[in-house]
Amino acid sequence: CIEQCLVHKYLLKGGQEAFSPLGLNAGAFYALSTLLNRMVILHYPGEEVNAGRIGLTIVIAGMLGAVISGIWLDRSKTYKETTLVVYIMTLVGMVVYTLTLNLGHLWVVFITAGTMGFFMTGYLPLGFEFAVELTYPESEGMSSGLLNVSAQVFGIIFTISQGQIIDHYGTMPGNIFLCVFLTLGAALTGELGCEGKMSPRLPMGKKLEEEQKGGDTSKVPIAVLEDHL
Numbered sequence: 289c290i291e292q293c294l295v296h297k298y299l300l301k302g303g304q305e306a307f308s309p310l311g312l313n314a315g316a317f318y319a320l321s322t323l324l325n326r327m328v329i330l331h332y333p334g335e336e337v338n339a340g341r342i343g344l345t346i347v348i349a350g351m352l353g354a355v356i357s358g359i360w361l362d363r364s365k366t367y368k369e370t371t372l373v374v375y376i377m378t379l380v381g382m383v384v385y386t387l388t389l390n391l392g393h394l395w396v397v398f399i400t401a402g403t404m405g406f407f408m409t410g411y412l413p414l415g416f417e418f419a420v421e422l423t424y425p426e427s428e429g430m431s432s433g434l435l436n437v438s439a440q441v442f443g444i445i446f447t448i449s450q451g452q453i454i455d456h457y458g459t460m461p462g463n464i465f466l467c468v469f470l471t472l473g474a475a476l477t478g479e480l481g482c483e484g485k486m487s488p489r490l491p492m493g494k495k496l497e498e499e500q501k502g503g504d505t506s507k508v509p510i511a512v513l514e515d516h517l
Contacts, residue, residue, distance in 0.1 A: 350409020
């Protein structure tokens with residue numbers, strides 16, 4: 289029982305590295321989606337309908353981004369590289385959206401918001417998949433549950449905080465607030481390491497798979513754990 293607990297602790301330690309970056313990204317998305325109407329109306333009074341259309345554009349672009357990134361990840365197996373690139377592009381999209389929101393051209397906002405949504409929403413399935421790989425062979429349900437908790441917590445914090453910033457200082461400082469945390473998330477993603485994890489699609493996972501094929505499967509998790517204690 290103690291050994292099993294140690295195994296779970298070790299596996300989840302790897303997943304915790306991915307929980308914060310995904311939580312920061314998802315939290316920024318939740319805050320942006322919640323406060324989008326307020327931000328658009330502040331710069332474009334009377335454009336409530338178009339504010340909703342901008343939100344729809346973000347969702348549709350995000351669906352497309354999720355499908356494309358998922359297909360690419362399935363074919364390339366480059367988990368960390370793909371996740372990092374998409375995260376950086378999310379940050380770039382957020383910065384461009386922040387700088388163009390107050391230009392007075394609504395069509396520009398549609399384009400920049402759609403581009404941002406393509407990468408921001410497209411990152412979410414990548415983050416979930418990467419976390420599952422990092423916590424293998426822990427159940428996907430546990431990893432997904434912890435990721436959802438992280439996303440919801442950051443979402444609540446970011447929505448309340450950005451709302452207060454917008455009320456007191458305007459939309460640009462509020463969006464810069466999200467950009468700062470997306471920068472932090474990108475940096476944390478860059479620090480993620482795949483070595484030592486146990487998925488067959490990651491380096492240490494190949495060692496685990498070879499040991500399992502050797503027939504001694506009862507001590508494999510403990511053996512891998514002891515190598516990294």
